[in-house]
Amino acid sequence: MNVLIVEDELRIAKRIERMVLEILSDNLKFIKVSNTLKNAVEYIESNTLDLVFLDLNLNGESGFDLLATAVSKSFYTIIVSAYKDQAIKAFEYGVLDFVPKPFNKDRLELAINRMRTEEKIANNPIKFLTVKKRHKIQLIPIDSIVYIKGAGVYSELFLSDGKTELHDKSLEKLERLLLPSFERVHKSYLVKMTEIKEIIVASGSKYMAELTDGTQIPIGRTKYKDLKAKWI
Structure with missing residues (x-):
């Protein structure tokens, strides 16, 4: 370290x-x-x-x-x-x-x-993340983040206005920092629970979370039952 x-x-x-x-x-x-x-x-x-x-x-x-x-x-x-x-x-x-x-x-x-530890930091009132662009710091409100996709040691932030920003923290590190309203639904995705409109069971025992904007995010098989219980 x-x-x-x-x-x-x-x-x-x-x-x-x-x-x-x-x-x-x-x-x-x-x-x-x-x-x-x-x-x-x-x-x-x-x-x-x-x-x-x-x-x-x-x-x-x-x-x-x-x-x-x-x-x-x-x-x-x-x-x-x-x-x-x-x-x-x-x-x-x-x-x-x-x-x-x-x-x-x-x-x-x-x-x-x-x-x-691998525990999430509960009750952490974080209000924004920051991304560095052109040597400047841009604040990204947590409320504007719909879901996050892991991209190796980085993460892609998908925002409610349709924009995408790259963050320097890995998905694992963001998972520990973000509010409990964000759930790890897949090894590559964190999703805001309030953005999930429907949980879909597809053919081949595949599971998907359909978001309010129509985006479909894969749900890991080991995550399905826990996610469904929390979503309901």
Whole structure:
């Protein structure tokens, strides 16, 4: 696992680093500490990461400036900040967890375990995803997403206006971040439950979800019974 710590207070950065080394131990490939937003952004652009720990106040600069970029990337972000009143806003950016300062090893480990488990993050009030286009960040409201198709390490977002956007996170990672109203109906698809108009049983024991716009999405055989029970 490749980890970046973005923290301007050396004492706290070293404390996070020590705890992460203890928690991840043999699963850690490398760990980098950056004390400025500029250095952090440059490092993110040129390195592959799995996890970023981010403070929201960096020498007077806002961590949210980096967060807008971070949520469009393929890694998870854990906020470590004393600004508890910013937690809701941070979750709206799709962060994995918000660890308030002061913190201990147990609380940090709990945040890391949220990434290592396969459980969905319930009650996460994420309101949008971001995609990077022409070196700019575009916000995609969750309400506008109809379904998502996996495309290798990327995902295609299919929107209610008929447009399609490419997101840097894999389908598995988006599944953990999105609201419970999105269900994994197939190994390659996440669908918003409210968009399903009908569940069709086709010949050859094939199952399809017909959406309100007429699109038909395949349903995995192992997903059919569970999906039907939730849809009804």
